Amino acid sequence: MKKVEELEEDVRITDINHILNMMEFTPTLRYIPRNSTLLDVGCGKGTFLLWLKKHRPDVKTEGIDINPKYVEICRSKGLNVKLGDANNLTYQDKSFDVVTCFHVLEHLPNDREVLEKLIKIAKIRVILILPKTITKLEQLKVIDLHHYIPYYTPLTLKRLLKGIKAEVKPHYAPTGIYESWMVIINAENSDTLQTNSKHSKRSTENESYI
Numbered sequence: 001m002k003k004v005e006e007l008e009e010d011v012r013i014t015d016i017n018h019i020l021n022m023m024e025f026t027p028t029l030r031y032i033p034r035n036s037t038l039l040d041v042g043c044g045k046g047t048f049l050l051w052l053k054k055h056r057p058d059v060k061t062e063g064i065d066i067n068p069k070y071v072e073i074c075r076s077k078g079l080n081v082k083l084g085d086a087n088n089l090t091y092q093d094k095s096f097d098v099v100t101c102f103h104v105l106e107h108l109p110n111d112r113e114v115l116e117k118l119i120k121i122a123k124i125r126v127i128l129i130l131p132k133t134i135t136k137l138e139q140l141k142v143i144d145l146h147h148y149i150p151y152y153t154p155l156t157l158k159r160l161l162k163g164i165k166a167e168v169k170p171h172y173a174p175t176g177i178y179e180s181w182m183v184i185i186n187a188e189n190s191d192t193l194q195t196n197s198k199h200s201k202r203s204t205e206n207e208s209y210i
Contacts, residue, residue: 042104122187
């Protein structure tokens with residue numbers, strides 16, 4: 001049995017996590033229609049889905065993640081989550097009203113190709129959260145070999161979104177890396193989206209992340 005001090009610490013950690021989640025996820029709510037369906041790609045341990053379930057129970061959610069352990073954790077929390085890979089999404093076009101993808105594209109070598117698929121799966125919109133440029137000193141503190149691109153500069157973000165109508169907002173994401181971008185894409189015009197092979201792979205040659 002835990003001591004009183006340990007229980008109090010658990011409560012403090014829970015409160016801090018709740019505050020951080022509120023800061024990160026609340027700005028997305030205005031873009032999620034009432035009684036809509038939502039797919040969270042790369043849902044991890046289900047933090048966003050669980051938060052959404054509490055604050056927007058009207059939304060019918062589903063998640064997908066490549067990590068079997070994370071899928072088990074999500075299911076133990078009562079979440080509808082499947083094992084899957086963002087690189088090989090098998091959903092039909094316009095399967096969900098909203099598709100969310102938070103802190104995932106920076107891990108992929110073919111971010112543009114995956115983004116185009118996300119747009120096709122969504123009926124109404126896609127919501128992205130992407131890491132934003134930080135200083136070189138801060139970069140040294142958070143080097144992560146699992147990131148194909150550590151941060152999206154205005155230039156690399158522009159390349160990612162070329163030909164796509166999107167609303168881009170500065171966003172504070174405590175669970176990500178310092179500041180982030182929140183990108184809202186209108187998927188209703190996705191029928192006119194043309195896949196361009198030169199955007200399917202990253203182009204970051206001779207580019208500074210500052």
